[in-house]
Amino acid sequence: MNRRALYGAIEAGGTKFVCAAGYGPTDIAPQMRTVIATTTPAETLAAVVAFFEQVRANAGAFSAFGVGAFGPVDIEPRSDTWGSILNTPKPGWAGTSLVAPLEVFGCPVALDTDVNAAALAEARLGAGQDANSLTYVTVGTGIGGGVIDQGRSIRGMLHPELGHIRVHRDPRDAQFRGVCPFHGDCLEGLASGPAIVARWGAPMSALPIGHAGPDIIGGYLGQLAATIALMYASERIVFGGGVMSGADLLPRIRAVAAEQLGGYLPIEARAGGFERLIVAPALAGQAGITGALLLAMG
Ligand code: ZN
Numbered sequence: 069m070n071r072r073a074l075y076g077a078i079e080a081g082g083t084k085f086v087c088a089a090g091y092g093p094t095d096i097a098p099q100m101r102t103v104i105a106t107t108t109p110a111e112t113l114a115a116v117v118a119f120f121e122q123v124r125a126n127a128g129a130f131s132a133f134g135v136g137a138f139g140p141v142d143i144e145p146r147s148d149t150w151g152s153i154l155n156t157p158k159p160g161w162a163g164t165s166l167v168a169p170l171e172v173f174g175c176p177v178a179l180d181t182d183v184n185a186a187a188l189a190e191a192r193l194g195a196g197q198d199a200n201s202l203t204y205v206t207v208g209t210g211i212g213g214g215v216i217d218q219g220r221s222i223r224g225m226l227h228p229e230l231g232h233i234r235v236h237r238d239p240r241d242a243q244f245r246g247v248c249p250f251h252g253d254c255l256e257g258l259a260s261g262p263a264i265v266a267r268w269g270a271p272m273s274a275l276p277i278g279h280a281g282p283d284i285i286g287g288y289l290g291q292l293a294a295t296i297a298l299m300y301a302s303e304r305i306v307f308g309g310g311v312m313s314g315a316d317l318l319p320r321i322r323a324v325a326a327e328q329l330g331g332y333l334p335i336e337a338r339a340g341g342f343e344r345l346i347v348a349p350a351l352a353g354q355a356g357i358t359g360a361l362l363l364a365m366g
């Protein structure tokens with residue numbers, strides 16, 4: 069009889085749910101992993117439960133579940149709506165509980181945002197293994213950030229919403245109004261994937277050589293990196309997501325962060341310089357599901 073604790077993990081995204089079961093964060097057998105399209109809550113969650121029921125039939129009962137969810141999601145355990153998607157524009161999902169369907173497994177469920185879960189994985193097993201604090205920023209359809217300090221994500225009335233910070237406008241970008249429905253030209257409104265397509269008609273990866281886009285976007289993200297360094301004193305700042313993989317933005321981000329900070333923080337002495345402070349993810353596409361497994365393991 070196998071007595072090792074079995075954990076279930078869900079990376080609940082706006083386009084797909086990655087589900088996995090394993091005995092440790094890097095111990096997921098191929099048959100214990102699946103990807104389910106995010107359609108209606110009823111259809112998607114029924115498929116999720118069916119997958120884990122099949123795993124349970126083969127491998128035995130679960131010890132705990134970990135869920136890293138797209139937001140906004142209620143991650144406050146004392147709240148009546150803990151585990152529910154909040155006011156999302158995604159049709160049908162507002163008010164949907166991601167944890168209630170897992171009650172049939174009769175074990176604890178740990179929940180955090182998808183970005184916090186990815187940040188946790190990068191902090192413990194990826195780019196931040198040798199640092200005590202890490203912020204993970206994803207730049208894609210939206211811009212989100214997870215802040216890990218001493219191995220735990222920072223939370224408050226909600227979760228940090230780094231993507232909605234305002235930044236100084238690049239003079240070359242003065243005419244664009246921004247795409248954030250709440251703030252117009254906040255960071256997400258200016259530097260997310262949809263913002264890039266809205267003003268230049270192509271994603272970052274398809275902009276022609278010499279286009280000012282990467283320089284402008286890297287500049288905005290460099291401002292964010294400086295803000296993160298000032299606010300959270302993170303020893304490592306990881307930039308991932310589709311926009312980041314579309315161009316080599318890190319050198320520009322580092323240069324603008326350095327310019328903004330003006331030598332004020334001990335980056336060289338304490339973080340090993342900007343090349344060590346601001347880095348690419350180490351876990352690539354595995355950070356989210358790995359982080360959900362870490363959540364399950366507590
Ligand atoms: Zn905004």
